[in-house]
Every structure is written in structure tokens, then in C-alpha cells.
Amino acid sequence: MPLGAKSKSIEIWNGVIEKCEKKLARWKTQHLSMGGRLTLINSVLNALPTYMMSLFPILSGVIKKLDRIRRNFLWQGNSEKKRFHLVKWESVVTRKKNGGLGIKKLIFQSEALRMKWLWRYSFEDQLMWKRVVGAKYEAEDSWMTKDVTSPYGVSLWRSIRELWEEVKLNSKVKVGNGNKTKFWKDEWHESGNLELLFPDIYNLVLSQQRTIAEIWTTQGWNFQFRRHLNDWEVMRVAEFLNIVGNFNGLQAEEDALWWKGSSKGIFKVGAAYRLMEQRSQQIPIWPWRQIWKGRISYKVSCFIWLLAKEAALTQDNVMKRGITLCSRCFLCGETSETVNHLFLHCKFTQQLWRVFLSLKGISWAMPRRITEALKSWEEAGVLAKDRTRWRIIPASICVVNGALKPWNKTQNMLSASPRLLCASVLSSRL
């Protein structure tokens, strides 16, 4: 941990960037497929900045640098030559379910990591760090310090404390002995925050700051009102008592925060990350199971992903990048070459598809896009006896087809030789 440096200075991140570059230099001597590179990014490059990110808010300049490193490694690998980046980075750093490669978005990851401190603050009462922070900033309630408003010497906790609203929104209180939970202020009841649900009654009660332990008695709730109730208020109070009447009583353990996003109520950085990601985008249909969950090797998955994104280097995509050529399908020569033509509609490719379809006696209208084809293939195979085998057929067709084309070598997508690959696909996996 850097001591004495300002938490907002870029220098404290230099070590992380250097480490990433060193790792890369070592990998550059190896020959890796896209699948291999993706694995290294997700396992190693994503993990390197974790320690720093769990304390300091990551700066946009640092994100840019780290993204450039990860991006170049994904698309260029060990090559010194510049290669095309086939899919937009924004789209690469989303979940596989939503159409990305599952590479972590650093801004979300950094927030999720820092949220962990807020979570720990809520229950690590005996630990020194909590007592120091708690004494310095004073308690807002049983779970958090007051908001940090002073501008001096507080930047570390301030940037963490800023995320509290997000944590609070996604957690509720699980009542144990009732000592920490404020009856009105904390969200502990399944219906929600009682102050917001019953503002009229909240205004009627005598001590609004009381904890559950202070109000609960062995005979039930003991509320004290400021004055006698009017006739029209009695019904409302009855309704309120009915709602809170299902309370099960106090338990032996301490009250604790309960994270809504997990079945055990425990905060997980990964779950918090997904939560933030979910808010940012939603893609309607993406055949992620067919791409990532089949029994196919990782590099083949990556290749199918590129096809589904319609981003493989077919001639139309080459031309989009400003290279002039006369686009003709390299198999049939009859029409311009696009991903969907080459892998679905080309008359030679169609023959491959038909082989498998006729084996199962399925009639099939070829869909327009790869994503649709993957989806309807899955649906067509619902009744198939061996669904895992069924699922890998489209991938196999694409691999056989793709391996014929010379650009796979230059893109380092499928690093084995085409003939070997076809043989292995056809013999061992089908």
C-alpha cells in the first residue's frame, strides 16, 4: 500500500500498470489462441489491480491505460503488428449472458470491491479499523458512519462512504436480539421501511428512535402514543398492528445486515458487480448458453462468439475497415461474403447443415442470422435424446467452415491446422 501519496494521484497506480505490462511481456513469447488470451485476461489481468481498487477509487486515466493493455492483448496477442479489434470494447466488457466476453468493467469492479468495506463495517464491531473510522466520523445509525462532508484528510473513507446508498438499497436488516435495529428507521419488515409506509403513525408515537428490543415485550409490541387516538385513527393503527403483528420475536444472535441479492444474505463482490452491470444494459436475446455452455473448447466458443457478433473477418467486415476489395464468397463465388452468408446461407455450407438435419429428420428454414440459428437449433433439439451432442453441432459446422478460410490463421482464432481441426471435431465430438 502506498503511504503518504495522495489517493487521487495517478502515481499510486503506476505499480499496477507496470505489473500488467510485465505479465504481458512474459506471455508474448507464447503462442496463444483467443480463448487462451481471454482466460489470461479474466484470471490474471483482472486480478492484478484488485488490491488497489479495493481501497482507492480508480481514476479514469488508469482505466483507459489498463483497458488499452487488455484490449490490445485480446485482439493482438503476441503479435507486434497491429490487428483489427473486431468487437467494440464496451460490448466485450459485459457478461457473457448479455453478449460480452465477461471481462470485468473496472469502474464497476472498483465500486463493488470498496462496497465490501461498508458491508464489513456493519458487523466488525470489535476490530480496530472499524473503531477508528467510527470514532473519526461518528455513527449515523447502527450500520454506518455519518456522511463525510469535511474536505480535509478524509479522502479514503469518503470515496467508500459514497457508495453506502447503493449498499443500503440492496440490503435489509435481519433482526436478532433487536439491539441494533431501529424500529422505524431501518428496513427490517418484509413490507419495507415502516416510517415511509406509516408516516401518520410514526408522527403519533412518542419515541421514534427506539430499537426493536426497546419496543418488543413478551406480550408483543408496546407502543406509546403522544396523545389519545381519535376515532378515525383507530382503524389505521389496527391496520398497522396487523402488519407488524407477524413478528416472530427476538433471537439470541446480533442483528445484522442481509444482502438481498444472495440466498444466504451475505454480501459478495461478484454479486454487487452484477447488480451494477444489470442496471447499465440489457440485451433481449443472446444465445449465451449455446456459445459458452456447450462441450466445446474455449477457443471454439470464442470463435462462435465472434460469429454471433457478426464480427469475424469476412470480406464485408474487412471492407468496413477501409480496405478495398471485391467481395465474393470464397466458397461459392456467387455473392458478397458476410458472416451470415458464409456460415448459414452459402450453398456449400447449407449442405453441411442438411447432413445433420436429415439425420434427425428435421425440416428447417435457415434463419437470417447466426444468433437466430443458434437459438432455433437449440429449440429444434429439445426432443433430441442427446442434447449435449446436439448443441455442439452448429459450432462444429462453423469450425469446419471457418477453418477452411485463410484468415483464421492470421487472426489466430483457431490455431490448429484446419485439417487437424476438422478431423478432431468430426471424429471425437460428434
Ligand SMILES: [Zn+2]
Ligand atoms: Zn457462398
